[in-house]
Amino acid sequence: MTRGEYFFHYLVSVAFVKGAGMTLLITITSLLIGMGVGLILALGQGSRFGAMRSLTLTYLWLFRGTPVLFQLIFVFNVLPAFGIVLSGFASAVLALGLNEGAYMAEIMRSGIQAVGRGQRTAGRALGMTEWKVMRFIVLPQAFRIIIPPIGNQFIGMLKLSALVSVIAVQDLLLIANQTASANFRYLEALGAAGIYYLVLTTIFMAVQGRVERWANRRGRRGTMQPRSLTQRLIAWTSGQVAIR
Amino acid sequence: MIEESMAMIDSNAQQQAAAVPLLSIAGLRKSYGAVEVLRDVSFDLCKGKTVVVIGPSGSGKSTLLRCINLLEPIDEGTIVFDRQKISGTDAHGHHVRIDIGMVFQNFELFPHLTAIENIMLAPVEVRKVPKAQARDTALALLEKVHIPDKADAFPDELSGGQQQRVAIARALAMNPKLMLYDEPTSALDPEMIKEVLDVILELSNEGMTSVVVTHEMSFARRAADEIVFMDGGRVIERASSERFFGGEVHPRAQKFIQTILH
Numbered sequence: 001m002t003r004g005e006y007f008f009h010y011l012v013s014v015a016f017v018k019g020a021g022m023t024l025l026i027t028i029t030s031l032l033i034g035m036g037v038g039l040i041l042a043l044g045q046g047s048r049f050g051a052m053r054s055l056t057l058t059y060l061w062l063f064r065g066t067p068v069l070f071q072l073i074f075v076f077n078v079l080p081a082f083g084i085v086l087s088g089f090a091s092a093v094l095a096l097g098l099n100e101g102a103y104m105a106e107i108m109r110s111g112i113q114a115v116g117r118g119q120r121t122a123g124r125a126l127g128m129t130e131w132k133v134m135r136f137i138v139l140p141q142a143f144r145i146i147i148p149p150i151g152n153q154f155i156g157m158l159k160l161s162a163l164v165s166v167i168a169v170q171d172l173l174l175i176a177n178q179t180a181s182a183n184f185r186y187l188e189a190l191g192a193a194g195i196y197y198l199v200l201t202t203i204f205m206a207v208q209g210r211v212e213r214w215a216n217r218r219g220r221r222g223t224m225q226p227r228s229l230t231q232r233l234i235a236w237t238s239g240q241v242a243i244r
Numbered sequence: 245m246i247e248e249s250m251a252m253i254d255s256n257a258q259q260q261a262a263a264v265p266l267l268s269i270a271g272l273r274k275s276y277g278a279v280e281v282l283r284d285v286s287f288d289l290c291k292g293k294t295v296v297v298i299g300p301s302g303s304g305k306s307t308l309l310r311c312i313n314l315l316e317p318i319d320e321g322t323i324v325f326d327r328q329k330i331s332g333t334d335a336h337g338h339h340v341r342i343d344i345g346m347v348f349q350n351f352e353l354f355p356h357l358t359a360i361e362n363i364m365l366a367p368v369e370v371r372k373v374p375k376a377q378a379r380d381t382a383l384a385l386l387e388k389v390h391i392p393d394k395a396d397a398f399p400d401e402l403s404g405g406q407q408q409r410v411a412i413a414r415a416l417a418m419n420p421k422l423m424l425y426d427e428p429t430s431a432l433d434p435e436m437i438k439e440v441l442d443v444i445l446e447l448s449n450e451g452m453t454s455v456v457v458t459h460e461m462s463f464a465r466r467a468a469d470e471i472v473f474m475d476g477g478r479v480i481e482r483a484s485s486e487r488f489f490g491g492e493v494h495p496r497a498q499k500f501i502q503t504i505l506h
């Protein structure tokens with residue numbers, strides 16, 4: 001087989017498709033966990049109770065103050081000592097999700113704060129409890145505001161997911177690496193994996209564009225300019241990304 | 245004999261009911277830090293009546309409204325609404341606010357919901373009215389505020405006057421016993437003021453008990469049973485509409501009216 005043939009062979013192989021699927025699954029699951037944790041942290045930060053605020057601050061300190069790779073290995077190797085034995089996949093999404101939450105919290109917080117005070121007052125004046133105001137008025141609007149930064153987190157998470165290969169989760173990178181180490185066809189195997197990463201990233205961007213257009217239709221027009229894929233790409237390649 | 249006396253007690257009770265005000269505020273005080281914003285405010289409002297509150301900017305009118313529906317805790321005084329002392333029950337303020345509608349200067353419609361969704365939200369989620377029924381009520385209310393064809397429009401597709409009328413419909417959907425309007429036309433272009441004031445006036449005439457903060461004097465003259473003039477956190481003057489516009493008012497009120505009219 002020529003180099004090209006190897007490359008193409010890997011690209012369409014079941015193993016690579018599975019690896020890409022695993023990468024995608026880890027990315028989506030971790031991000032969803034991260035959004036949930038981030039929302040709880042954001043609400044905790046804005047809480048009336050001092051203990052709640054201290055607790056969230058401690059969380060942020062722990063998860064932002066240590067490397068995500070450390071957290072990954074910690075969850076996989078240390079939790080079993082306390083009787084919590086998780087599969088590689090569960091450890092991966094737990095660690096990545098908990099870590100993501102610490103970064104998502106800030107995005108959620110800024111989204112919630114961007115919803116004007118008058119909106120909350122209007123909700124309260126209708127007899128809603130604080131919780132209902134949050135649920136029906138603040139969060140739906142905050143969600144529309146944070147779609148763009150969440151899209152960026154998504155792409156960040158896709159790349160971060162490559163770390164899980166250290167705890168033997170069969171993701172795209174591990175598959176590529178294992179395949180290559182069998183016959184030293186690194187260029188071909190990693191090239192195929194790279195194509196998958198780029199395709200996934202690009203699909204995310206397109207999906208993000210879709211969601212933004214939907215949000216624009218459902219009110220709050222004017223706060224977000226519709227952007228083409230190219231504009232998105234330029235913005236994204238020039239933006240700064242949090243280092244973990 | 246017994247029946248007669250029972251009937252008398254009945255009619256006495258009815259007369260008393262008419263005399264008991266729906267809203268009664270006594271000795272209300274409110275400070276923000278060291279700044280005293282409301283100083284000993286008292287007034288009563290009987291069922292079906294409309295009081296118009298006027299006064300210069302910063303005199304405490306908005307704060308007064310926000311205290312009435314417990315959006316702001318008060319420092320001193322009592323507020324009695326619908327025979328219940330509500331002051332001091334701030335933790336359960338949301339129960340009180342179910343029965344008190346409020347309309348804001350900046351409309352504050354929920355931008356992610358259509359007009360009809362704005363109107364249906366609280367009845368469905370707070371009063372637990374079935375959706376279909378809430379929808380019918382909402383459509384009827386849109387008709388009442390003269391924009392039946394805007395049910396599915398988003399707030400930013402509506403003019404200011406239309407948005408404010410949706411906001412009024414949204415408050416009415418909770419079937420409130422009292423309506424509070426905080427400068428409902430101050431953010432509107434002049435050509436839209438009338439359409440909003442007309443709706444408020446219609447509601448007033450139909451017997452909706454209302455507190456209206458406004459600078460629109462011709463509206464005050466037509467809609468108000470009573471005018472309250474505030475300045476520096478105090479009620480300076482309380483007068484019937486006739487007396488107020490007849491010129492028998494406090495010099496400070498007089499001066500204020502002059503500045504508004506010019």
Ligand SMILES: Nc1ncnc2c1ncn2[C@@H]1O[C@H](COP(=O)(O)OP(=O)(O)O)[C@@H](O)[C@H]1O
Nearest residue numbers: 276279281299300301302303304305306307308
């Ligand atoms: N949340 C607040 N915190 C501090 N001061 C406030 C607050 N709300 C109102 N004030 C002050 O209270 C005074 C009365 O305000 P307001 O009730 O809005 O007056 P009006 O509606 O008559 O213009 C003003 O001096 C204002 O600055």
Ligand SMILES: [Mg+2]
Nearest residue numbers: 305306307427
């Ligand atoms: Mg005001």
